[in-house]
Amino acid sequence: MAGYDHTAIETKWRDTWERERTFATPTDRSKPKYYVLDMFPYPSGDGLHVGHPKGYVATDVVARARRMMGFNVLRVMGWDSFGLPAERQAVKEGIHPRAVTVRNVARFKSQLSNLGLSYDWDYELATSDVKYYRWTQWIFLKLFERGLAYQAEVPVNWCPALGTVLANEEVKDGKYVETGDPVEKRMMKQWMLRITAYAERLVDDLEAVDWPEGIKQMQRDWIGRSEGAEVRFEVDGHDASFEVFTTRPDTLFGCTYAVLAPEHALVDAITTDAQRGAVAAYREQVSKVAERDRLAQAADAPKTGVFTGAYAICPVNGQKVPIWIADYVLAGYGTGAVFACPAHDERDHAFARTFDLPIVEVVSGGDVQAAAYTGDGPHVNSGFMDGLDIDGAKKRVIAWLEEHGRGRGTVQYRLRDWLFSRQRYWGEPFPLVHTPDGRVVPVREEDLPVRLPELDDYRPTEDGQPPLARAQDWVHTTLPDGTPATRETNTMPQWAGSCWYYLRFVSPHDEGAAWEADAEHYWMPVDLYVGGAEHAVLHLLYARFWHKVLYDLGLVSTKEPFQRLFNQGMVHAMSFNDSADGRGRFYYPYQVEQRDGDWVAKDDGRPVHTKVMKMSKSRYNVTNPDDVCTRHGADALRLYELFMGPLEDGAMWEDAGVAGTRRFLDKVVRLMELPRDESFVDKAADRALHGAIKKVTEAVESLRFNTAISDMMIATNELTRAGTVRTDQLEALVRILAPFAPHLAEELWEGLGHRGGISFVAWPEVDEAKLAVDTVTIAVQVNGKLRGNIHVAPDADKDSVLAAARAESSVAKYLDGVTIRREVVVPGRLVNFVVG
RNA sequence: GCGAGAAUGGCGGAACUGGUAGACGCGCCGGACUUAGGAUCCGGUGGGGUGACCCGUGGGGGUUCGAGUCCCCCUUCUCGCACCA
Numbered sequence: 001m002a003g004y005d006h007t008a009i010e011t012k013w014r015d016t017w018e019r020e021r022t023f024a025t026p027t028d029r030s031k032p033k034y035y036v037l038d039m040f041p042y043p044s045g046d047g048l049h050v051g052h053p054k055g056y057v058a059t060d061v062v063a064r065a066r067r068m069m070g071f072n073v074l075r076v077m078g079w080d081s082f083g084l085p086a087e088r089q090a091v092k093e094g095i096h097p098r099a100v101t102v103r104n105v106a107r108f109k110s111q112l113s114n115l116g117l118s119y120d121w122d123y124e125l126a127t128s129d130v131k132y133y134r135w136t137q138w139i140f141l142k143l144f145e146r147g148l149a150y151q152a153e154v155p156v157n158w159c160p161a162l163g164t165v166l167a168n169e170e171v172k173d174g175k176y177v178e179t180g181d182p183v184e185k186r187m188m189k190q191w192m193l194r195i196t197a198y199a200e201r202l203v204d205d206l207e208a209v210d211w212p213e214g215i216k217q218m219q220r221d222w223i224g225r226s227e228g229a230e231v232r233f234e235v236d237g238h239d240a241s242f243e244v245f246t247t248r249p250d251t252l253f254g255c256t257y258a259v260l261a262p263e264h265a266l267v268d269a270i271t272t273d274a275q276r277g278a279v280a281a282y283r284e285q286v287s288k289v290a291e292r293d294r295l296a297q298a299a300d301a302p303k304t305g306v307f308t309g310a311y312a313i314c315p316v317n318g319q320k321v322p323i324w325i326a327d328y329v330l331a332g333y334g335t336g337a338v339f340a341c342p343a344h345d346e347r348d349h350a351f352a353r354t355f356d357l358p359i360v361e362v363v364s365g366g367d368v369q370a371a372a373y374t375g376d377g378p379h380v381n382s383g384f385m386d387g388l389d390i391d392g393a394k395k396r397v398i399a400w401l402e403e404h405g406r407g408r409g410t411v412q413y414r415l416r417d418w419l420f421s422r423q424r425y426w427g428e429p430f431p432l433v434h435t436p437d438g439r440v441v442p443v444r445e446e447d448l449p450v451r452l453p454e455l456d457d458y459r460p461t462e463d464g465q466p467p468l469a470r471a472q473d474w475v476h477t478t479l480p481d482g483t484p485a486t487r488e489t490n491t492m493p494q495w496a497g498s499c500w501y502y503l504r505f506v507s508p509h510d511e512g513a514a515w516e517a518d519a520e521h522y523w524m525p526v527d528l529y530v531g532g533a534e535h536a537v538l539h540l541l542y543a544r545f546w547h548k549v550l551y552d553l554g555l556v557s558t559k560e561p562f563q564r565l566f567n568q569g570m571v572h573a574m575s576f577n578d579s580a581d582g583r584g585r586f587y588y589p590y591q592v593e594q595r596d597g598d599w600v601a602k603d604d605g606r607p608v609h610t611k612v613m614k615m616s617k618s619r620y621n622v623t624n625p626d627d628v629c630t631r632h633g634a635d636a637l638r639l640y641e642l643f644m645g646p647l648e649d650g651a652m653w654e655d656a657g658v659a660g661t662r663r664f665l666d667k668v669v670r671l672m673e674l675p676r677d678e679s680f681v682d683k684a685a686d687r688a689l690h691g692a693i694k695k696v697t698e699a700v701e702s703l704r705f706n707t708a709i710s711d712m713m714i715a716t717n718e719l720t721r722a723g724t725v726r727t728d729q730l731e732a733l734v735r736i737l738a739p740f741a742p743h744l745a746e747e748l749w750e751g752l753g754h755r756g757g758i759s760f761v762a763w764p765e766v767d768e769a770k771l772a773v774d775t776v777t778i779a780v781q782v783n784g785k786l787r788g789n790i791h792v793a794p795d796a797d798k799d800s801v802l803a804a805a806r807a808e809s810s811v812a813k814y815l816d817g818v819t820i821r822r823e824v825v826v827p828g829r830l831v832n833f834v835v836g
Numbered sequence: 837g838c839g840a841g842a843a844u845g846g847c848g849g850a851a852c853u854g855g856u857a858g859a860c861g862c863g864c865c866g867g868a869c870u871u872a873g874g875a876u877c878c879g880g881u882g883g884g885g886u887g888a889c890c891c892g893u894g895g896g897g898g899u900u901c902g903a904g905u906c907c908c909c910c911u912u913c914u915c916g917c918a919c920c921a
Contacts, residue, residue, distance in 0.1 A: 003875095003876085213840085214840055214841070214915080214916080217839075217840065217916085218839095218840090218915095218916060218917085221839075221916075221917060222916095222917085224917095224920065226920075226921085228921080244921080245920090245921065246921060247920095247921065248921080259921090299837070299838090299918090299919050301919070303919085326919095327919090328919045328921090329919085329921075330919075330920065330921090332920090333920045333921075334920070334921065335921095337921095338921045339921085340921090341921095345921070346919085347919055347921075348921085350919090412920075412921090413920095414920055533915080533916090536915095536916080537916090640861095643848090643849095643860085643861070644848065644849085644861095645848060645849055646849085649842095649849095650914085651848065651849090652847085652848070654847080654848075654862070654863095656862055656863075657848075657861070657862055659862085660860095660861050660862055661861080663861090663876090664860095664861085666876090706848090706849075706850085706860085706861095707849095707850070707859085707860080709860080709861090710849095710850075710859065710860035710861075711859095711860080712860095713860055713861075714859080714860070717860095777856080778856090779855080779856035780856090781855090781856080781901085781902075783901075783902090784900095784901065784902045786856055789856075810888075821901085822901060823901090824855090824901050824902075826855055826902095829855050829856085830855055830856065830902090832855080832901055832902060833901090834901045834902090
């Protein structure tokens with residue numbers, strides 16, 4: 001491998017940075033601050049592949065450039081180190097989860113260290129460190145005191161393989177999203193956090209943050225705010241009633257039946273003897289269908305249900321309508337009951353058709369017997385709403401309902417409260433104890449932390465209690481007044497630690513507080529938060545929720561934690577599989593080869609299918625950054641990570657691409673050996689250089705690094721072509737290159753005669769005069785087709801441009817003998833003659 | 837099914853508010869240096885004719901002097917949500 005000795009240079013400068021504590025977090029508060037944060041990783045046993053550091057490299061470029069631009073930068077890294085995989089690995093190996101975690105963290109840290117990321121490692125933290133989780137417990141106490149934590153007997157997602165419950169969000173298609181283990185429904189007493197109390201603000205405050213619109217929309221959808229009305233229906237012949245929630249109270253006159261969720265509390269009371277058998281059978285049948293299947297139905301799917309024999313009174317017109325139960329009404333949303341207007345709701349329409357229930361039109365504009373009409377139109381058959389459109393009718397009917405005490409306008413959210421307990425070992429213990437008389441008492445702040453007890457068996461107990469129940473000495477405790485009590489044995493979910501780590505980072509060594517108020521005030525909010533889009537909903541929503549609670553308590557100074565969010569795209573790589581659907585055996589790249597254009601396995605020649613897939617160890621398509629660093633160097637790797645394409649897009653990793661960015665760095669090194677002449681002027685070279693300065697400067701804000709790197713390549717090519725260089729040109733180039741390729745930039749900077757490192761050297765200024773051009777090339781079109789080019793002064797007036805265009809021989813022949821109907825002149829761009 | 841985004845050479849991708857499509861890089865081809873090279877350097881590289889011409893940004897319409905860019909319809913892909921009343 002020719003070129004510079006990257007190993008020597010990179011080792012030298014990493015050692016220098018470490019020795020001189022170059023990236024220690026600034027403590028003076030005189031400069032503007034910039035808090036740039038990576039979503040901290042879960043330190044998995046697989047180590048890093050080249051896809052992981054893409055975001056870290058991007059933030060490092062921002063951090064390094066901001067330092068040179070005069071900002072105090074907070075640049076830190078830590079570990080989201082509680083969690084299930086370590087616990088499972090511990091069981092497998094017969095060692096402590098802490099040992100697994102320590103090992104994995106060491107591996108991650110060593111891999112990251114090779115990349116020259118400018119973290120202040122003194123600020124490193126880990127959520128499983130008791131010095132950290134004591135404050136997670138402290139925040140939980142704040143939530144508890146505010147009444148935001150409560151216990152409830154709830155249907156939970158029980159995962160038998162893991163022996164724990166999962167939050168709704170962690171379950172998809174009846175499986176745990178992380179491992180694919182099956183999940184079933186079970187009733188259990190669990191700790192919940194009242195995130196729904198913040199639903200409205202979690203939606204509204206999205207307006208104030210600079211996040212990708214798509215992510216904001218996903219959060220809005222997840223919270224699922226919908227405006228409508230709650231309406232009371234009396235049950236005919238019973239002293240009973242039920243509430244329904246509807247977004248279309250304007251269609252109340254079209255109500256021809258009502259539906260309760262099969263689990264609805266009223267069902268037993270109102271079912272007639274004649275229907276009791278059928279109702280019981282239906283409920284039995286529904287209970288066997290997992291919720292996943294129940295929810296996975298489309299709106300127009302065939303409906304099932306059973307008549308209860310009872311009737312409800314429609315409050316607007318006194319009409320008697322049959323009450324059914326059906327599984328398309330969900331117990332967990334709204335009130336678990338709906339009124340049905342088959343004329344204007346697809347689901348109700350499908351149900352009415354199945355059971356031959358009447359369909360009454362109340363909004364004109366469609367053929368409601370054929371299909372539900374959900375569009376707008378004048379209301380009919382609707383008494384006091386006749387003639388109004390949907391909007392007007394809604395307002396009128398809500399006023400009517402409120403006036404008559406039969407309902408009111410309300411807002412419903414899809415968001416449910418957060419299931420916050422897990423039956424695991426490797427998580428934060430709840431700072432709570434239970435008294436013999438059934439009270440729950442929070443542990444006093446001064447008695448924190450509640451340390452995780454040492455165990456040698458991390459499985460649930462035989463009688464189904466969480467692993468912490470095995471630590472009987474720990475479980476049995478006393479209140480400060482001596483009353484015996486038992487500790488809560490659930491632990492918090494992995495999300496807990498990541499809900500506030502960005503706050504701990506402002507003062508991670510503080511023993512007396514979760515964070516120092518001054519430091520919080522100075523550093524918050526996070527100016528730029530970069531991570532994968534997979535956290536678009538869960539982590540970001542939970543963290544925002546906690547942050548708002550802390551804001552209400554006056555403990556943080558900003559309403560939102562993350563001012564700007566950016567999602568880096570995933571890194572993909574070619575995978576080889578002997579089955580076209582990717583379910584067969586995977587092959588490593590070295591195990592396959594191309595024969596006559598087709599990919600085959602080297603050993604037995606069987607055909608393999610290629611597919612670009614997300615990089616992962618299980619697909620045999622990972623590239624280890626350590627190997628790339630060894631071969632091409634960390635600087636070339638960093639450049640390639642960003643050069644692959646726009647940061648937010650997915651891109652395919654190709655090892656050959658790194659060779660390209662490495663060649664670029666070699667070219668930069670050779671620039672240093674060109675003849676030096678401080679009075680030498682090459683306008684094209686200066687223009688390219690200042691174009692690159694401008695583009696890189698903008699990229700620090702826009703994060704469009706791929707084109708910025710391209711412009712640095714162009715500048716380097718131009719300087720090479722010029723053949724002679726000035727020192728100031730080299731200095732400028734090295735400085736804008738420094739955030740991307742810091743090791744080499746340090747070496748070159750030193751080589752240019754500077755001492756003290758490049759990390760805090762002032763960022764170069766763009767000289768607009770150097771961007772100016774002497775002549776511009778103007779395209780000349782005839783009827784929109786390019787016929788020639790002319791070169792004119794940038795400020796040439798319209799007439800002279802037209803004259804030059806007409807005179808151009810390649811153009812003139814198209815103008816000969818035709819009438820010019822129109823002349824379009826775009827200054828500095830083109831001329832178009834319209835002839836005919 | 838609904839919502840959001842995307843589709844440009846062999847590949848990753850450039851193209852500011854509509855204004856010379858294909859920057860930069862990979863790969864490939866040719867050359868140089870070499871005992872040799874998967875090393876390095878230089879040159880070429882959208883397709884077709886191969887003269888100074890035609891065709892080209894998923895497909896079809898439209899607006900415009902001019903469309904990768906704007907509008908309508910369609911196809912495909914990615915992501916998210918999925919009976920939420």
